[in-house]
Amino acid sequence: MLQELDSLDLSRNQINGRIPNSLSQIDRISYLDLSENDLSGKIPIGTQLQSFGPSSYGGNPLLCGLPLLRTCTEEEKGPGQTVLVNQDDKDGLISQGFYISLGLGFAVGFWGVFGNSSIQQVMQIYILQFLDCFTDWLYVKAEIIRQRMPNTR
Incomplete structure (x- = not known):
């Protein structure tokens, strides 16, 4: 109202x-x-x-x-006016989401670099083959989508 x-x-x-x-x-x-x-x-x-x-x-x-x-x-x-935190974000999801993604990003990055050296040799081969196939698949999908898009030149 x-x-x-x-x-x-x-x-x-x-x-x-x-x-x-x-x-x-x-x-x-x-x-x-x-x-x-x-x-x-x-x-x-x-x-x-x-x-x-x-x-x-x-x-x-x-x-x-x-x-x-x-x-x-x-x-x-007065109370409640001394600190302005996320004035646009009333429920705190942006700040909470930021910290969650920061933690997840650190964990994935850490284990991606240092965890790779601790995995057995055979497991490394399987993981790297999977990642290689996945990136190939992703590249092919991206090219298919790019080819289907109308040429804007």
């Missing part, structure tokens, strides 16, 4: 406290006026809130952060 909000004028309403983080998630808002209230703390970072001029936040002496010239101290940032 808030996502469909087009304009918001809450000026001169004697509102106090922090600007809620949910307000920073509205991406279609074209007009915002929060001036002449008693708002405090850091303006939440979002797609739209920093695009409005300082006059939209005027008359709130305890408000800080962009687009205002007043920078925030650590106390003013």
Whole structure:
């Protein structure tokens, strides 16, 4: 429901406290006026809130952060605003996936280099023959696909 909000004028309403983080998630808002209230703390970072001029936040002496010239101290940032980690990734899958792939890549690379020398000679031959056949098969498949694609020259 808030996502469909087009304009918001809450000026001169004697509102106090922090600007809620949910307000920073509205991406279609074209007009915002929060001036002449008693708002405090850091303006939440979002797609739209920093695009409005300082006059939209005027008359709130305890408000800080962009687009205002007043920078925030650590106390003013408040809980949950001191560290921004993966703001686009709400469920943590990208950072978790990164570490999983990093671990798997290390394990495969390590065993590909050092594990190869510890395998018996016969097993090495079978593995290398399999990899040779697999790369040949992969090359043939890639060439077939390339031949089927229309020539774009």
